[in-house]
Amino acid sequence: MSRLLSIALLGAFGLVACGPKSMFRLTSEDNDRTAISAALAKRKLPEQPAPLNVARTPRMFVVQNGAPRTIVAYDLATSSVMWKMDADVKSRVWVGGDFILTLEGKQLVARDQKTGTPRWKIGVSGQFIGASADRDRAYATWREGTDAKPTWILAGLEASSGKELWRAPSEGELGAPSAHGGIVFSPFLRQWLYLVDGATGQQLARLRGIDEQISTVRVTSRTTYFGSRQGVFALDARAASGKRTDATYGQAKIPPQLDRTSYGIDLYDQVQTGYTAADRARVLWSSVPSESGPMKFTGDTYAVHYFRYMFGFDLNGELVWAYSNPRVELVASEHTGSAIIGISSTGEIVVLDPKTGALREKKSLGLGQPVLGATFDADGWVPQGDEEKVTTVAALVSIARDRDARFDRVKELAVASLAKLPGGEVTKELLAVLSDKRAPQKLKDTVVEMLAKRKDPASLPVLADQLAIHSDFLAKTEAESLSAVAKAIASLGGAKLDAKVVGPALVALQSHLDDPATQTPDLIMVIRAMAAIGAGAERGPLASHLLLYHADDDVGGDGAWQTAIVTALDTHGGPGEHELLRQVAADPRTKPGLATAIKDALVND
Amino acid sequence: MVGLACALGGAVHAQPGPAPAPAPAKEPAAKQAAPKAPKAPKAGKGPKIDLAPTVAAVNGANVEAAVKAAELLGATGDPAAHDALLDALAMGLPPTVAIVAVNSLIAHPAPPDVVALKRYAGHHNPMVRSAALASLAMYPDPVAKKAVIAGLHDTAGAVRAAAAAAAAKGRVREAIEPLFELLARGEDSAAKALAAMADADLARKIGEHLGKVPDAILAQTLGMVLKRSDFGPDPARVELVRAIGKIQDSQAIAALTDYLDATPKNPPRPSRQEAQKMVEARMGGGGK
Numbered sequence: 001m002s003r004l005l006s007i008a009l010l011g012a013f014g015l016v017a018c019g020p021k022s023m024f025r026l027t028s029e030d031n032d033r034t035a036i037s038a039a040l041a042k043r044k045l046p047e048q049p050a051p052l053n054v055a056r057t058p059r060m061f062v063v064q065n066g067a068p069r070t071i072v073a074y075d076l077a078t079s080s081v082m083w084k085m086d087a088d089v090k091s092r093v094w095v096g097g098d099f100i101l102t103l104e105g106k107q108l109v110a111r112d113q114k115t116g117t118p119r120w121k122i123g124v125s126g127q128f129i130g131a132s133a134d135r136d137r138a139y140a141t142w143r144e145g146t147d148a149k150p151t152w153i154l155a156g157l158e159a160s161s162g163k164e165l166w167r168a169p170s171e172g173e174l175g176a177p178s179a180h181g182g183i184v185f186s187p188f189l190r191q192w193l194y195l196v197d198g199a200t201g202q203q204l205a206r207l208r209g210i211d212e213q214i215s216t217v218r219v220t221s222r223t224t225y226f227g228s229r230q231g232v233f234a235l236d237a238r239a240a241s242g243k244r245t246d247a248t249y250g251q252a253k254i255p256p257q258l259d260r261t262s263y264g265i266d267l268y269d270q271v272q273t274g275y276t277a278a279d280r281a282r283v284l285w286s287s288v289p290s291e292s293g294p295m296k297f298t299g300d301t302y303a304v305h306y307f308r309y310m311f312g313f314d315l316n317g318e319l320v321w322a323y324s325n326p327r328v329e330l331v332a333s334e335h336t337g338s339a340i341i342g343i344s345s346t347g348e349i350v351v352l353d354p355k356t357g358a359l360r361e362k363k364s365l366g367l368g369q370p371v372l373g374a375t376f377d378a379d380g381w382v383p384q385g386d387e388e389k390v391t392t393v394a395a396l397v398s399i400a401r402d403r404d405a406r407f408d409r410v411k412e413l414a415v416a417s418l419a420k421l422p423g424g425e426v427t428k429e430l431l432a433v434l435s436d437k438r439a440p441q442k443l444k445d446t447v448v449e450m451l452a453k454r455k456d457p458a459s460l461p462v463l464a465d466q467l468a469i470h471s472d473f474l475a476k477t478e479a480e481s482l483s484a485v486a487k488a489i490a491s492l493g494g495a496k497l498d499a500k501v502v503g504p505a506l507v508a509l510q511s512h513l514d515d516p517a518t519q520t521p522d523l524i525m526v527i528r529a530m531a532a533i534g535a536g537a538e539r540g541p542l543a544s545h546l547l548l549y550h551a552d553d554d555v556g557g558d559g560a561w562q563t564a565i566v567t568a569l570d571t572h573g574g575p576g577e578h579e580l581l582r583q584v585a586a587d588p589r590t591k592p593g594l595a596t597a598i599k600d601a602l603v604n605d
Numbered sequence: 606m607v608g609l610a611c612a613l614g615g616a617v618h619a620q621p622g623p624a625p626a627p628a629p630a631k632e633p634a635a636k637q638a639a640p641k642a643p644k645a646p647k648a649g650k651g652p653k654i655d656l657a658p659t660v661a662a663v664n665g666a667n668v669e670a671a672v673k674a675a676e677l678l679g680a681t682g683d684p685a686a687h688d689a690l691l692d693a694l695a696m697g698l699p700p701t702v703a704i705v706a707v708n709s710l711i712a713h714p715a716p717p718d719v720v721a722l723k724r725y726a727g728h729h730n731p732m733v734r735s736a737a738l739a740s741l742a743m744y745p746d747p748v749a750k751k752a753v754i755a756g757l758h759d760t761a762g763a764v765r766a767a768a769a770a771a772a773a774k775g776r777v778r779e780a781i782e783p784l785f786e787l788l789a790r791g792e793d794s795a796a797k798a799l800a801a802m803a804d805a806d807l808a809r810k811i812g813e814h815l816g817k818v819p820d821a822i823l824a825q826t827l828g829m830v831l832k833r834s835d836f837g838p839d840p841a842r843v844e845l846v847r848a849i850g851k852i853q854d855s856q857a858i859a860a861l862t863d864y865l866d867a868t869p870k871n872p873p874r875p876s877r878q879e880a881q882k883m884v885e886a887r888m889g890g891g892g893k
Contacts, residue, residue: 472758473765474786514727516734517760547697548724555729588666589699 023196023203024152024170024188030208033240039195039204040236043181044135049221049337049380052135053113054097058336058378061093061100062343063275066369071102073116076341076349076378079363083116091273095377096133099159103128103273108140110162120162126153130176130273132184137165137198139177139184154186156201166201175267180219185226185235187214187267193226207235210242216264220337221379223287225250225263232263234287234295250295252283252302253317257413261304275331275373280307284335284354299355303340305333306410309399310340312357319417321357322395324402325350332374338382343374351383357395358387393421397429400443401436411439412446419450427451427459427488431466434481444484451488457495460505460533463488467508471517479522482512486525493532502533510541520555524564531568542568543580551589562594570601578605654681660689663706664696671702679709687713694721700730707736711743719746726752734759735767742771750777757783766794773798781807788826789818796822800829805841812848820854827852828860831876832867842876850883858887 029035050056058076063069069089073082091103099110099119108131110119126144129152133139138157145151152174155167168186175187183204184196193207193214207214207226216232218225224235231251233239238247254261260281265272272278285302287295301320303312307329312321330342330350339360340352347367351360361383365371399407399414415433418426433439433447466485471478489505509530512518518526527545530538546565549555556562569577584590585598654677662674675693678686687710694706707725710718722744725737738756741749756768757780765787772780781802787795799811808830814823827849830836836845846864849857861880868877 471760473760474758474783474790514724516727516729516731516764520729544724547695548728550697551699552697552729553700587696589664 022169022171024168024172024174024186024194026172028203028206030192030206031210031240031242032205033237035205036195036207036240037237039183042197042204043183045181045222051377051379051381052095052097052221053377054135055114058376058381059095059113060341060343060349060374060376060378061095062347062365062367062374063089063093063372064347064367064369065372069372070369071100071111071116072365072367073100073113074349074365076381076383081365082114085111085116091128091131092275092373093375094131094133094138095375096138096159097135099133099138101131101133101138103131108138108157108162110138110159119160122157122162127270128273129174129270130267132177132179133159134179134182134184134198135159136182137179138162139179139198141174141177141186143174154184154196154201156184156198165199168196168201173268175215176265176273178217178219178224178267180224185217185219185224187217187226190215190268193217207239208242211244215266215268216262217267218264220286223289225287227263229262232285232295234289236289248287248290248295250285250287250297252285252297252304253313253315254283254304255317255319255413257409258304258306258311259409261306279332279373280305280329282333284310284333284340286335286337286354298337301355303335303352303354305330305340305342307407308402308404309395309407309410310342310352310357311413312354318420319413321390321392322399322414322417323350323352323357323359323391324395324398326398331371332376334376334378336376336378336381338380341376341378341381343371345370347371353387356387356390357392358390360387361385393418393426393429396421397432400429400433401439403438405440408440408443411443415443415446415450419447419454422454422456422458424456424459424462427454427456427462431462431481431485434484448484448487451484452491454488455491455495457492457497460489460492460497460501464501464505464508467505467512470511470515479512479515479517482518483522483525486512486522486529489529490525490532497533502535503537506530506534506537510538513541513545520558520561523555524560527561527564527568531572534572536572536574539569539573539577543577546580546584550584550587550591550594553591556591556594559593562591562597566594566597566601570598578602652677652681654678654683654686656683656685656689659686660693663689663693663698663702668699668701671698672705675702675705675709679706679712682713684715687715691717691721694725700728700733703728703730703733704736707733707740711740714743716744716746719744719749723748723752726756731759731761731764734761734764738764738767738771739774742775742777745775750775750779753777754780754783757787762792765792769794769798773801776802778802781810785814785818788814788822791819791822793822793825796826797829800826800833803830803833803836805836805844808836808841808845809848812845812851815848815851820852821856824849824852824854824856824860828856828863831860831864839874839876842874843879846876846879846883850879858884 051058060074060076062072068086070084071087072084075082088105089102094101098113100113101110107121107123109121112119124142126142129141131140136159138159141154143150143152152170153167156165158165172189178185182198184198186194186196188194190213191209195205197204212230213228214226215228225232227233231249234248236248241247261283263283282305284305286298288298290296300315301312303310308325310323311319314320325344328345331345333342340354342350347365349363353360396414396418400411430447430451434444463485466481469477469479509526512526569581581598585595659674659677662670665671678690690706690710698706703725707722722737722741725733728734738753741752753768753771757765759765784795784799811826827845831845849860861884864880
């Protein structure tokens, strides 16, 4: 397979090498630091992060579903719709200085950004790969020819007229272009990123990814990032190394439960020329310039937009905040550097603080039709006004109890994150998941595991309260959480506990020890829990329990029960309990396994 | 082993706390405040037995011998035999032996039995629980009543039935509400218990459950009350017949017919006449 691929690549490269003059070729100088620095110096960038549009106004361009579809231009600063235009939009929206660009049917259409009126239309022959725009120009890439001899073309177009300024053919695959400050970035054969002068179409520099492919490019008003699903490089002089270790390279620690997350559009995936589900699973970040070391995420944090949810993480990958959008998914999102913006499928704009997850703004566009996607031109924007209280616990609870089966793994992440937060309220919420008959079993297993891992003394009263539920035919209740609760209490062994809280907890545990409805596996957990927190007060009830079942086939014959009860009385008991164990071991009616367990335990006594 | 049971009595029924409770098996009868509490068994009643080998047998590994020994210890009126049963129960008995032991206790019931019986009323073996509940019916102690009521909530149907029977036997008024709940769930044992416990007031209350419990079981319950020879006076029976008459289920006719079959025509009894009229009206004629 790899051989075939190599032959095919060599063939393609041979054609490139022998064809007409093309800047897209295999042999060219890669990662020339001087050339890259010079190219970057040519960029016309704002002093501060700012929207690209000439008015420097934060804007959002929304594509609504319907027949026909509608483009809605929205001014984020004034919270007002600028214009709405029906259009057969087949792509995402690319934003230029005073225009926007879309593929409408088979035509590339530039519209006046202020009014939405079409400025020019150009028919696209061949297969449309993607487009981009900067202040003064539009750029498009498409594929012509046959499968046997395809040609990719990158072209620069005048924004005012659509006049073709230049074109650059390639016999190797080009990805969709991105543009930024007068430079076009064109991915080539998944390994290179060309920096092309937007005015002339001349190559300025070429980057080769040594450690990973280059399949994604994200541009903000001041920084360009490139990389793959594995991570992103900031396009600065250090990017010339092509290596993660020597470049400004950033890698967000993405929990495995959010495995569909990517850093940006896959520029080689034609489907992603339009808005897709891939836009709903994104790493959202901004960075501050650095002369050395890895990429420095702004505020030492990054976020992940995952369908209905947003999660904020610290640099260790620990969840810092969470936001759960009610009912519907967020279809698009962007990090402006100072805020995270998202828009839901029902047209609600949500703005969050990237550091805390606090809700900065929530407004409805009042759109009738579902939103397919949106492009933000709002770099540096942050809404005015007060932040709402951070609702991370509520968000995590909401995620954990979400009925949507598609997000079962996200629920596990929510539960695991929730469990790391201290306090009885959190424990109560985790227990509520266990009581939820519709919650998936795997999630419940995670909750059980997390409850035990918490080792949170403050949760003991909540756990004890949960023990009030017994299996009761008339009340139609079942002590479903007993094992988990007992396990969680058992994990508190050795912790400093308030004696006032321990007493009721012990009474509640004994009520289950003495309850015939308590199944043997649960009994074992109850015994362990009593031994863990009892500080001696548990010895009497456990001794009575041992006597009651030492000659019983079912409970007394259970190996795990034998170990649990003997361990509890041996480890936590005094001379009286040891004497009792010896007597039980000597009783001819005692189950043989139990007698052996006692003898083993007391071997050094 | 008996000696050990005494020594470890504190552990046998202990509540969580720093110090073990005193040995219940040895708790003096005078400490039980219930006015109708059974007195401690007196010597001289029942057959005389050789206590030492019998006690050894009840605590021995031979289950068959232990069962027989438990029966013997219960049959004799010797207080020491009763204490030996309590000690054996305190030390833990295999289910087969425990069932006989808790039955044997009530031959000569004594207040200290309640704690032991309550412990076995929570045993994992449903047959042991049922036997303990049946025995608890003999004790007017509130603890015993509470245990019987708890048995009505048991997840095992056989145990609920035993608790219902115990509630009826012990006339546990506090059990009436949960028995109605069981009746609503169609449990025959609740019907029998309520019917057995019913006086005129309770019978009226049962009749008022029309629509709240299944018609068939309501008719059966009222029918069982009606057939009780000790239920009366006749105006109360008339009221009961009318309550049954309001039930549409065919079990209502069956209950009334059973009453007619079980009651002589003479001397004339208004409740019988009322029942006959209702049966005729429902069945379109014919008489008994």
